[in-house]
Amino acid sequence: MCGSAYKNRPQPNYCSCVVPVWVNERPVREILTCQSPRTTRTHPRTARRRPPWSFSVARTPTDSIMAQRRSKNKSYRQSYRSCLGAASRLSHTPGWTARRLNTSRRTKSHNITEKVNPEDLALLVKTEWQLSYVTPLYQFRHTQLRSYSRQLSAFITAEKQQGLAVEVEGAQTSFRVSFSAVQGLGETDDDAETVLLQIHSKPVFAGKDEAQKLVWSGWLTCINGNPEYLHLLPKDFTCLPLFGSRGAENLTSLVKSWFQQTFDCCFGPLEINQTCLQWLAALWTNCHIESSIQHLKMIWTLPVEPPLQITYTVNSQDVWELWNSVRNPSLESREEEEAARSIDIEEVTRFMQGLKSHFYRHFRLDLSAGRLSQVSSALGSAKFSGRIKMSNSRYVLTTLTLLTECALLKMPI
Amino acid sequence: MGSMDNTAKRLLQRLVRRIPSQMLKTTLDKWSRLTAAQRQSMDYTESKWALTEKLLAICEENELTVKHIAELEMIHVIENPNLGMWYVFQLMDPQDDAHSVELTQFKEQFKSHLSELIRHVSIKIKKHTDEAVWIRIAWGDTFSRPNHLKPTYVVHYLQTPYVFLTSPTSKQKPLLSQALVLSTRYQAIKDANLSGRKLTAIRDLLMKQYLQVFPTKFPSPLAERNCVVSNLHIEKEQAGSAANRHQMACEAFGDGILPQLQSAVYKLETKFRDHTNKTMTERDEPFKCVVKFASTNLLESLRHSASSGxxxxxxxxxxxxxxLKGKNYFVITDNGPGPSSQMKPSQK
Structure with a gap:
């Protein structure tokens, strides 16, 4: 079966019976691309750049590729989920989104200031980032970052001069892109090293002595990515599923399209869903004893006419005591350190339930009818639209672990 | 040097920028500081920049000063009362003659009281068609002349206890309060805990100038008869409860178009009570939180939440x-009146 001409990226669905084999050479992809009909349901822009493995199912002869591709989207999700432990699928789950995220997570605070370059860290925290997910990068090499810097600089300059993407002044500015690896951020050996991108620019008419200004920055990361999933990835793919950007929209789209062309990946918007926002509320509150959260602020949007926005801000000490009261008592009997580090989804649910019931007792208005759209505290803020700000470096890893998981789940292929 | 100093020029520039081109003509007509020929010569299709230059030249020619430009601003603000933030204050303990205060007397009294309290102040008072007295105050201090670029507006309906203010600073508020209390023949003034972007809306809310619904405990008695099929019963019951919800929503918030409030804030300092959470329920301290409701029309949103379930x-x-109380800021505590407690929560 695996000897077929269309050896490919392994699809975990088939892994139980097939030993994954794949071909790294680019020509294979070209052949596949040519043979696959263009009249598919794929988005026209991404169709050309589909990575070889997205053409799916190694065992299928060419003429039935079409039929197989239909199930492509589903197969990935099932496959990623099948990588997760049974516990996460079978345990008590209030919503379908909850089922997809891990139901328990460690909350150790990490003093990463010693491991990570303080300049890199300073760039990462205290800034609001717009999140996207990215599918695995094909033939991305951490050793080639200097070359990528040159290529992307040239690409942006060329695109700007074509006048395709931006206003006229764009052509008069020059861009300097720098790629760098952020060492020490990864949690496990499976996590690919985080990559930081910065774009500096200086208008042509600026004075000679004027320094170039940072006009755009972004990063790609993977923190505590699911090891089973990462192991199944072919050797030539690097998984950095979480992309954060800040700066002009047109530069973001140029960077994305360069990545798409160069590494055969695709980008998509990453919302921070209800469950994830609830997790963040609980994770942040849990930190209060170590570093003050000042307050916990949640914003709900209610679907009435005209829409009603409810901002619910709770005193830090009170919300911490509420959190403590809903923690699982059984955990105390276990080894103390382990207990202090792990939070269960049931506790998060009880916590939110407590907050909602206090609200209902006063206003007789059910917050569950609405949507939690924003959570913030002194440790950071997160919005449903996919914007995140991490204000304290100690909790960067906890937050990025959760978001990495969200990104992996959101990936369509 | 012309009559127009820098402040006057900046005030005029800012005004022309703020007033939409199509409204500029009517506003200038009302101002009556330009001759008919000068008004004729204005071409309102020109750019704002050109219009400003033209107006500056005319003002110089007519020897207008910053006080005249302030009049123009006042005309614009009176015509557009729904821009900016308004805070409501309530006069308390009227004296015997409070109800007989009329405009001329109020004007004189207010001006003289405020000028006594602060040396450099520029006051302009105008009566609007709907009984409202509009006051524009440009504040200075002992050493500086009144700043016309940051005026405070005060709106007072004579013979009512309500005063509406824009952007008073903590330094100006006591002076203004004293002058208001003295000139209206009341004895005290307090924060009414109501604010909003639309003056007309908060005025309507306070003066109950919108359609209210009164409780009707007895819906049509004929509705109960002749229902044989059982799911007709259910449908009827559902329709009944929906109608009931709607009725109760209208009783609480009013019917028809409601005054446009933007927000309501509740500072809760009440105990956490939840039968599923013994630890928190037994805790002595209150659970402190602040809840803010916001919408483009808060009362309509709330009415819809109640009628939709x-x-x-x-x-x-x-x-x-x-x-009901015409307030949108509340402090809620469990045990009676605290320092600034406004009401008790329902403990159901």
Whole structure:
């Protein structure tokens, strides 16, 4: 079966019976691309750049590729989920989104200031980032970052001069892109090293002595990515599923399209869903004893006419005591350190339930009818639209672990 | 040097920028500081920049000063009362002659009292068609002349206890309060805990100038008869409860178009009570939090939440207090009146 001409990226669905084999050479992809009909349901822009493995199912002869591709989207999700432990699928789950995220997570605070370059860290925290997910990068090499810097600089300059993407002044500015690896951020050996991108620019008419200004920055990361999933990835793919950007929209789209062309990946918007926002509320509150959260602020949007926005801000000490009261008592009997580090989804649910019931007792208005759209505290803020700000470096890893998981789940292929 | 100093020029520039081109003509007509020929010569299709230059030249020619430009600003603000933030204050303990204060007397009294309290102040008072007295105050201090670029507006309806203010600073508020109390023949003034972007809306809310619904405990008695099929019963019951919800929503918030409030804030300092959470229920300290409701039309949103079932009926007194008491800031505590407690929550 695996000897077929269309050896490919392994699809975990088939892994139980097939030993994954794949071909790294680019020509294979070209052949596949040519043979696959263009009249598919794929988005026209991404169709050309589909990575070889997205053409799916190694065992299928060419003429039935079409039929197989239909199930492509589903197969990935099932496959990623099948990588997760049974516990996460079978345990008590209030919503379908909850089922997809891990139901328990460690909350150790990490003093990463010693491991990570303080300049890199300073760039990462205290800034609001717009999140996207990215599918695995094909033939991305951490050793080639200097070359990528040159290529992307040239690409942006060329695109700007074509006048395709931006206003006229764009052509008069020059861009300097720098790629760098952020060492020490990864949690496990499976996590690919985080990559930081910065774009500096200086208008042509600026004075000679004027320094170039940072006009755009972004990063790609993977923190505590699911090891089973990462192991199944072919050797030539690097998984950095979480992309954060800040700066002009047109530069973001140029960077994305360069990545798409160069590494055969695709980008998509990453919302921070209800469950994830609830997790963040609980994770942040849990930190209060170590570093003050000042307050916990949640914003709900209610679907009435005209829409009603409810901002619910709770005193830090009170919300911490509420959190403590809903923690699982059984955990105390276990080894103390382990207990202090792990939070269960049931506790998060009880916590939110407590907050909602206090609200209902006063206003007789059910917050569950609405949507939690924003959570913030002194440790950071997160919005449903996919914007995140991490204000304290100690909790960067906890937050990025959760978001990495969200990104992996959101990936369509 | 012309009559127009820098402040006057900046004030005029800012005004022309702020007033939409199509409204500029009517505003200038009302101002009556330009001759008919000068008004004729204005071409309102020109750019704002050109219009400003033209107006500056005319003002110089007519020897107008910053006080005249302030009049123009006042005309614009009176015509557009729904821009900016308004805070309501309430006069308390009227003296015997409070109801007989009329405009001329109020004007004189207010000007003389405020000028006594602060040396450099520029006051302009104008009566609007709807009985409202509009006051524009440009504040200075002992050493500086009144700043016409940051005026405070005060609106007072004579013979009512309500005063509406824009952007008073903590330094100006006591002076203004004293002058108001003295000139209206009241004895005290307090924060009414109501604010909003639309002056007309908060005025309507306070003076109850919108359609209110009164409780009708007895719906049509004929509705109960002749229902044989059982699911007709159910449908009827559902329709009945929906109608009931709607009725209760209208009783709490009013019917028809409601005054446009943007927000309501509740500072809760009440105990956490939840039968599923013994630890928190037994805790002595209150659970402190602040809840803010916001919408483009808060009362309509709340009415819709109640009629659609998102909020349970009957509506809690906390929410219905907004239209009932004409307030949108509340401090809620468990045990009676605290330092600034406004009401008790319903403990159901």
């Amino acid at each position: 998102v909020a349970s009926t009957p509506v809690t007194p906390l929410l219905s207090s907004v239209p």
